[in-house]
Amino acid sequence: MTGPSFSVGTGMNVAVDATRFAELTRRHHRELRVHCYRLLGSLDAAEDHVQEVFLRAWRSREAFEERASARTWLYRIATNACLDTLRRTTPPLQPYPDHLLDERPGPDAVAIGRETISLAFLAAIQLLPPRQRAVLILRDVLSWTAGETAALLGTSVPAANSALQRARATLRERWPGGRLEWSPAALPDPAQRELLARYIAAHERADPQALVDLLHEDIRLTIEPGVGEWNGRAAVARALRRDMNTPGRWRMLPTAANRQPAVAAYVRGAGDTVFRSFALIVLRPEAGLLAAMDVFETPGLFAAFGLPATLDDEQPTAPLMSR
Known part of the structure; x- marks a missing residue:
């Protein structure tokens, strides 16, 4: 060198x-x-x-x-x-x-x-x-x-x-x-941005079928640190459908990590007045669908991403999906 x-x-x-x-x-x-x-x-x-x-x-x-x-x-x-x-x-x-x-x-x-x-x-x-x-x-x-x-x-x-x-x-x-x-896909194009918008909307509406519709047949879902891994559309769909019923509400903000599209998930629990940082979710688009979702339940990383620790209640919310 x-x-x-x-x-x-x-x-x-x-x-x-x-x-x-x-x-x-x-x-x-x-x-x-x-x-x-x-x-x-x-x-x-x-x-x-x-x-x-x-x-x-x-x-x-x-x-x-x-x-x-x-x-x-x-x-x-x-x-x-x-x-x-x-x-x-x-x-x-x-x-x-x-x-x-x-x-x-x-x-x-x-x-x-x-x-x-x-x-x-x-x-x-x-x-x-x-x-x-x-x-x-x-x-x-x-x-x-x-x-x-x-x-x-x-x-x-x-x-x-x-x-x-x-x-x-x-x-x-x-x-x-x-x-x-x-390698992740190329820099985000209109199709990738639409995919990200649909992903966020499906979560905020608590619409598991809309989310399942975005999954590649070989989708991989991981939840860190050390929670678990699910592989294949059927297994991931079951996990998503089950967890959509968890009480709570959330909002999501778009961001980017590791040259991939990502979202920051915020949770508002029962009796709370603000949404609190919950997880960073890194996505891997492939041929118009999601090939991987890597979830990091590490709220301490939000500051490094330039994200606020909390959000106020300015928009409609939906039931929270968690593990």
Whole structure:
């Protein structure tokens, strides 16, 4: 990889050193957050790790060797910090707000390709051991060379290549079509926007049949964290019809996550005067129908999406569907 070099100051130039370091963190924050997100699958954990990366980098700045670029140095710290965490625990999968993805051209553009930020890709690479996951991301997403990858991970080129081959084999078993199967559909067109509007209307009217009419035959419904998974139109339809009877009322707002259309669901319980954040639902349209619905019952993520915690009672509501 190439990138800007970063000269560190001596104890006599702390102010200059701090200013230059602040610019470095500003320049690379977005792409490092995406990198940590891919490795960890968690938006919360990714942001925490980026802060840890810059803390580690600041503390070790005197040891930085300018033979490598600052970007390579930061990626090394970030990757190893994430691997340290993955050896201890597996963070829960979370969606990533589209507005945090950088659209500008530049060295981090490859970091946010549609197929490699999709929930399908994120879920698939969670199947990989952490080291294989890191090698796959460095080689097949960021296009690092085998030598660069081996150097970052402190291993040999043959070992890095072997890990890459095993990672690719695992992904081929789940996604024979490769990146085309990971990738969300193209940017929303009028048909996709209409599908999203129908999805929201069906929920707010508490009309289960209208919702079932939007489902692909091979629809997959997941509810995180760790609630369950349903596959196939019949199974998902039964779940939707059953849960439409749950007491309560809700509203939904359109948003976007992982380069996919999404909605934010708000609940107004009995005796409550406002709608409260409940779940983020990421949708995967395919041929005019919904091929996947990933529900994240994590209200704490609403702020990261720029969404309010509550909504007032300005429009008609309908019974709430929950799990």
